[in-house]
Amino acid sequence: MTKTKPRSGSRDRLLRRKNTRINRFKYFIFKMLEVSHHDDLLGKAFDNFMIALISLNVIAFAFETVYSISIPYKSYFNNFETFSVIIFTIEYCLRLWICTLERQYRHFLWGRIKFIFKPLSLIDLLSIFPYYLFILFPNLVFIPELHLLRLARLLKIGRYSESMRTLSNVVAAKRHDLLSATFTVFTLLMFSASLVYFAEQASQPELFSSIPASMWWSVVTLTSVGYGDIYPITPIGKLLGGVIAVLGLGLVALPTGILASGFAEEVQRKRSNPTCPHCGKHLE
Structure with missing residues (x-):
């Protein structure tokens, strides 16, 4: 036998x-x-x-x-x-x-x-x-x-926590999209900081003393926070500030949209493909 x-x-x-x-x-x-x-x-x-x-x-x-x-x-x-x-x-x-x-x-x-x-x-x-x-x-x-x-x-x-595991799964699944969005935001940050530096450095040498120092203004402008502790005063600087603020509304929201779509996909996947309560593997 x-x-x-x-x-x-x-x-x-x-x-x-x-x-x-x-x-x-x-x-x-x-x-x-x-x-x-x-x-x-x-x-x-x-x-x-x-x-x-x-x-x-x-x-x-x-x-x-x-x-x-x-x-x-x-x-x-x-x-x-x-x-x-x-x-x-x-x-x-x-x-x-x-x-x-x-x-x-x-x-x-x-x-x-x-x-x-x-x-x-x-x-x-x-x-x-x-x-x-x-x-x-x-x-x-x-x-x-x-x-x-x-x-x-x-x-x-x-x-x-099941919710924390879901978040980690979403981040892992959307990591390439998140990296692309982060790179796009960083590129805009560098451009805006460089442009406002050359536009404002002569008028405000203490506040816009360098490109790294100008990044603080770029960050608060792109994120629509606008603390008001540093802001452009020249016509070109104000024009740049308005354009960058409008662009920031869409670009900085990209990661949020990616995560939101990822959560929706993860919830749908769990509903259509349940897992085993003992091992956590997906059931056929």
Whole structure:
């Protein structure tokens, strides 16, 4: 009797291991942490908990700059930071432990090293890095720029939010169109900054001292912000300003239109091509 080859199903990217208790537990953790489309209450609860925790971390980070709040309640902020880092650290360690279930990370050492340098893994590491850095080097806590690394936690939300995954898919699908639109806007920015520099430099040498300095006026004019801190006063400069402002209304809106069409296409694709709730692959 010939043996039939077992069907791989939705577990093609996972290694087949002996059905031991420890491996069953690893598969359970993998399903909860790595599967994007949950159909079980535990996976959904975990995603919602992490979204709430990350959101509260961002809110706490903002209110720590309000000294009338952060100083009286400093202990609460510190305790919440410690609790959050413990959760993020446990999650990071669990992801590092279960990554060997995937074929591309199957080697117990090199697979994990490869996993560490994934973009999302680096974001996970950056989100907890400042806390341990300040423990090892307490004097660094007075460097405000290092605290900005905590904002990496906001990028973690892409793991758990369907809307953020949709946005990343749209940007990836429309990347060439977005690059073309960005190059067009940059070209217009350079032309406008150069022209207004030669038109206004003699009349306003302090404000339009160079082409890079004139770029500030070009940016606020192209985006229709118009702060009014720098503006042309010569007839030619005013004419250029009007033409550039009108062109900016259409050209700067190009990326917005590209993203809007991309969202519409992505929503339509999901409706016409549903995904498997277990592995996230498209169903035929």
